[in-house]
Amino acid sequence: MNKIESKNVHLYYGDFHALKGISMSIQENTVTALIGPSGCGKSTYLRLFNRMNDLIDNVRIEGDILLDGRDIYKKNIGMRIDELRKKVGMVFQKPNPFPKTIFENVAYGLRVNGIDHRSFIEERVETSLRQAALWEEVKDKLKKSAFELSGGQQQRLCIARALAIEPSVLLMDEPASALDPISTSKIEELIYELKTKYTIIIVTHNMQQAGRVSDRTAFFYLGDLIEYDDTPVIFTNPKDIRTQSYVTGRFG
Amino acid sequence: MTHLDVELKRLKEEKIEMFDLVISQLSKAKTAFLTMDKALAREVNFNEKRVNALELKIDKDCENIFALFNPVAIDLRFVLAVLKINSNLERIGDIADGISRYVAETETAFDPELLQVTRLEEMWTTAIEMLSDVQRAFDADDAKLSRGVFKKDDILDEVNSNANDVIEHYIKSHPDKIAQALHIVSTIRKLERTGDQTKNISEEIIFFLEAKVLKHLSEKAKSE
Numbered sequence: 323m324n325k326i327e328s329k330n331v332h333l334y335y336g337d338f339h340a341l342k343g344i345s346m347s348i349q350e351n352t353v354t355a356l357i358g359p360s361g362c363g364k365s366t367y368l369r370l371f372n373r374m375n376d377l378i379d380n381v382r383i384e385g386d387i388l389l390d391g392r393d394i395y396k397k398n399i400g401m402r403i404d405e406l407r408k409k410v411g412m413v414f415q416k417p418n419p420f421p422k423t424i425f426e427n428v429a430y431g432l433r434v435n436g437i438d439h440r441s442f443i444e445e446r447v448e449t450s451l452r453q454a455a456l457w458e459e460v461k462d463k464l465k466k467s468a469f470e471l472s473g474g475q476q477q478r479l480c481i482a483r484a485l486a487i488e489p490s491v492l493l494m495d496e497p498a499s500a501l502d503p504i505s506t507s508k509i510e511e512l513i514y515e516l517k518t519k520y521t522i523i524i525v526t527h528n529m530q531q532a533g534r535v536s537d538r539t540a541f542f543y544l545g546d547l548i549e550y551d552d553t554p555v556i557f558t559n560p561k562d563i564r565t566q567s568y569v570t571g572r573f574g
Numbered sequence: 575m576t577h578l579d580v581e582l583k584r585l586k587e588e589k590i591e592m593f594d595l596v597i598s599q600l601s602k603a604k605t606a607f608l609t610m611d612k613a614l615a616r617e618v619n620f621n622e623k624r625v626n627a628l629e630l631k632i633d634k635d636c637e638n639i640f641a642l643f644n645p646v647a648i649d650l651r652f653v654l655a656v657l658k659i660n661s662n663l664e665r666i667g668d669i670a671d672g673i674s675r676y677v678a679e680t681e682t683a684f685d686p687e688l689l690q691v692t693r694l695e696e697m698w699t700t701a702i703e704m705l706s707d708v709q710r711a712f713d714a715d716d717a718k719l720s721r722g723v724f725k726k727d728d729i730l731d732e733v734n735s736n737a738n739d740v741i742e743h744y745i746k747s748h749p750d751k752i753a754q755a756l757h758i759v760s761t762i763r764k765l766e767r768t769g770d771q772t773k774n775i776s777e778e779i780i781f782f783l784e785a786k787v788l789k790h791l792s793e794k795a796k797s798e
Contacts, residue, residue, distance in 0.1 A: 530644050557646040559785040566647045571576055
């Protein structure tokens, strides 16, 4: 079934038309890669799914975005923003752990949601850290500051933090671009495992990464969705010459 | 021009060089065969080493491009096609070598009548022409020219399928030339195989240019 659907979505930053009528359906438990040159609108599009663009001045959004069939932008009939944020987790380019212990970083989302049952929190922290393939590395130092971890570990901690509230959608904005190859490979393995439980959308500038981790790939250019197809098709036989030029590294 | 473009251009030049070499091998083998020119036959045998060396060089270059540049889309199809064409060309080189080896070791020239009734010269000419066609198609990215070889291959098939009857008839009237006649049959089979290899090359060129897979389709579907 369609987990996420966008219908003719336009986004304007003041006079700048950043997204031009994007319509796209994303199936449940799949990984979708958004690719395209800088400024093409892919990160803007990603941020629509947890309403992160709302806070920017002069932003105007048109069209419909549906999560589980419910519009996330229509206050009266749609989904409330606190409910949305519980369903959608996000991981950013740079690891951004809170200045707290490893344990408290993961527990944070639960606490702000009013959960204070200690054994429940402990259990959820462990599960989330295991899911993020970090548990074995941190289980003996949960009380240490998150800043003592390496960059790759911090990023997996951020993924664990996002998973702790049990979202169903995970948004990732270049989650491995600041990491070394080993950490990158761990994150990619993780994405592959997580898709059995989550629907993942990932923005990446790394073509090979898009090829390795995603089921479907969407190519954006100058605010338009140029091509959206199964990932192997995009990387072996793209239909649009602009997609071909981009994936073969000839422009962008 | 990107770094990858430079590598792909170089790969294409090497491939053209290999085409040149194998076409030359096949042409020399033809002349050696039809005129019993032993010196020319030995030259073909000697040059077989160059075909093999070039095959290995191109294989290695393809491997490096895969590993270092991760080609995708049309670039990926191009490198894959070059890799497969490489094996086909090398086999055609082997066939030219094998035929020449026989010429180098044999004393008596073929009976002109035998060559004429089997249409062997026409077969040689067609086989070489087909290979030249796919080379030009590869060089000029010309899928139409590439498709043309499927039709030309009919001539090779025809000569090949008539061979048994023709040779049987010949042997009955020339019982003293059985060894020659049998050898002609084996050469016809070999040339028929070069036609198949050339068609494989054509399929790879069309795959690279149009992303269409023609393998295992009917001949009619391939030509369209």
